[in-house]
Amino acid sequence: MQYIEEKLESKTADYARALKSLQEELEAVSYYQQRAVTATDSELKDIVGHNRDEEIEHACMLIEWLRRNMEGWDERLRTYLFTSAPLTEVESGEGGKAGGSEGDLSIRAIRYSELK
Ligand SMILES: [Fe+2]
Secondary structure (H helix, E strand, C coil), rough: CCCCCCCCHHHHHHHHHHHHHHHHHHHHHHHHHHHHHHHHCCHHHHHHHHHHHHHHHHHHHHHHHHHHHHCCHHHHHHHCCCCCCCCCCCCCCCCCCCCCCHHHHHHHHHHHHHHH
């Protein structure tokens, strides 16, 4: 494990492990996706496509761990995930449903308007 700071507390070291693992899973998704698209043998194409989907699952597990454990993830994920609004408009509440419930969107919209 490579750290940019010495003597990290264990919690921060675990964050670094999870983030590095997420990076590795995402790289694997990209590799398998490229192989799935370019493989000429149909069975190999299926295998690497299956592997890509497994790596997506691994990445999702790490994102969920980060959401549960590292400050900053839960709020951002609730804002940006599972919305159909344009992503550049989600944070301001200009888009459609965001934050997992209408209540969250209302609170966010009020806060945004208070900043103006
Ligand atoms: Fe993996």
